[in-house]
Amino acid sequence: MAQRERIVGGIGADEEYWNGLERGVFQLPRCTGCKKWMWPAHFRCGACGTWDLAWEEVKPEGVVYSWTRTWYPFDRTRERSEDVPYVVVLAEIPHAGGARVMGVLSGPEDKLKIGAAVRGRILAPSPKSKGYPSITWELA
Numbered sequence: 753m754a755q756r757e758r759i760v761g762g763i764g765a766d767e768e769y770w771n772g773l774e775r776g777v778f779q780l781p782r783c784t785g786c787k788k789w790m791w792p793a794h795f796r797c798g799a800c801g802t803w804d805l806a807w808e809e810v811k812p813e814g815v816v817y818s819w820t821r822t823w824y825p826f827d828r829t830r831e832r833s834e835d836v837p838y839v840v841v842l843a844e845i846p847h848a849g850g851a852r853v854m855g856v857l858s859g860p861e862d863k864l865k866i867g868a869a870v871r872g873r874i875l876a877p878s879p880k881s882k883g884y885p886s887i888t889w890e891l892a
């Protein structure tokens with residue numbers, strides 16, 4: 753396992769997400785009781801109350817739910833300063849009940865719009881991503 757910078761503020765329920773990406777697998781948590789997808793990750797299902805969750809592999813395909821362009825380097829993303837300006841996409845994943853997963857957009861931007869199809873590509877951990885693997889979205 754790569755050494756990751758500890759990100760303060762999370763509850764740690766998403767650890768398996770990062771472990772999956774490190775293995776090249778895009779997976780999201782799902783309740784084993786009512787089958788509801790949960791992203792962001794939680795330890796307990798908000799719909800039925802069970803603590804029994806499973807991580808299921810999902811095709812990294814979605815549609816642009818929203819996006820924004822980052823024009824300035826922020827303190828907590830200083831490692832990406834050289835990439836400014838860059839686009840961050842919130843992709844809605846139909847294969848996971850419409851869960852929305854954030855990632856930086858890579859590749860051409862000419863077809864970027866709400867509803868555009870995107871495909872995810874998993875990137876290995878790097879200093880730029882604070883030692884975390886990441887998913888980058890590309891317009892399909």
Ligand SMILES: [Zn+2]
Pocket residue numbers: 783784785786787788797798799800801802
């Ligand atoms: Zn449930």
